[in-house]
Amino acid sequence: AQSVTQPDIHITVSEGASLELRCNYSYGATPYLFWYVQSPGQGLQLLLKYFSGDTLVQGIKGFEAEFKRSQSSFNLRKPSVHWSDAAEYFCAVGPLGYALNFGKGTSLLVTP
Amino acid sequence: GAVVSQHPSRVICKSGTSVKIECRSLDFQATTMFWYRQFPKKSLMLMATSNEGSKATYEQGVEKDKFLINHASLTLSTLTVTSAHPEDSSFYICSASGGVIGEETQYFGPGTRLLVL
Numbered sequence: 001a002q003s004v005t006q007p008d009i010h011i012t013v014s015e016g017a018s019l020e021l022r023c024n025y026s027y028g029a030t031p032y033l034f035w036y037v038q039s040p041g042q043g044l045q046l047l048l049k050y051f052s053g054d055t056l057v058q059g060i061k062g063f064e065a066e067f068k069r070s071q072s073s074f075n076l077r078k079p080s081v082h083w084s085d086a087a088e089y090f091c092a093v094g095p096l097g098y099a100l101n102f103g104k105g106t107s108l109l110v111t112p
Numbered sequence: 113g114a115v116v117s118q119h120p121s122r123v124i125c126k127s128g129t130s131v132k133i134e135c136r137s138l139d140f141q142a143t144t145m146f147w148y149r150q151f152p153k154k155s156l157m158l159m160a161t162s163n164e165g166s167k168a169t170y171e172q173g174v175e176k177d178k179f180l181i182n183h184a185s186l187t188l189s190t191l192t193v194t195s196a197h198p199e200d201s202s203f204y205i206c207s208a209s210g211g212v213i214g215e216e217t218q219y220f221g222p223g224t225r226l227l228v229l
Binding site for chain 1: 116118144146153154155156158161203205207209214215216217218219220221222223225
């Protein structure tokens with residue numbers, strides 16, 4: 001069975017500080033991994049995705065994620081957080097063309 | 113590219129009435145669309161998978177007669193909440209699967225906030 005765990009429900013960082021959001025997955029085959037961001041009352045925006053190849057994936061808004069098969073992880077990082085990054089972040093895994101299995105999300109708060 | 117729209121963005125209705133929500137892929141064709149439901153401060157719960165030209169596949173516990181899904185074209189799927197009740201109030205989000213074959217990605221609509229009085 002496939003599942004996604006986001007261990008941190010809430011994270012608070014200062015503006016300008018670095019950020020890492022954790023994601024661990026359980027998947028029986030080659031995982032296709034995604035990170036989405038959701039602002040309040042909005043839909044989900046794709047930040048980045050991993051299908052194969054280079055394990056360090058670059059996304060939009062300065063985000064990147066690293067796939068580590070040995071740790072079953074796909075952590076999201078950003079070197080310097082902006083106040084506009086405050087949102088809910090979802091990690092997801094799934095086969096191509098099928099529904100995604102989402103983690104419970106991590107709420108990011110950015111302080112001045 | 114890869115834009116998905118939903119209409120309406122917000123709807124308030126009386127208990128017992130039906131509400132239709134449209135999901136459109138604006139710049140790509142999607143043979144598969146998905147409908148999710150999201151409760152406050154919760155993750156997304158898959159309700160059903162909608163395939164163009166065929167019946168939707170519902171997840172366990174989702175009433176197919178209550179949540180009618182139609183996927184009549186490659187760019188449009190509709191979700192109709194029939195005889196809505198206050199417990200159906202929620203945030204409904206659709207997604208459409210698109211992109212290069214072998215790299216299909218789900219693109220999400222902005223969501224529809226339903227409030228049943």
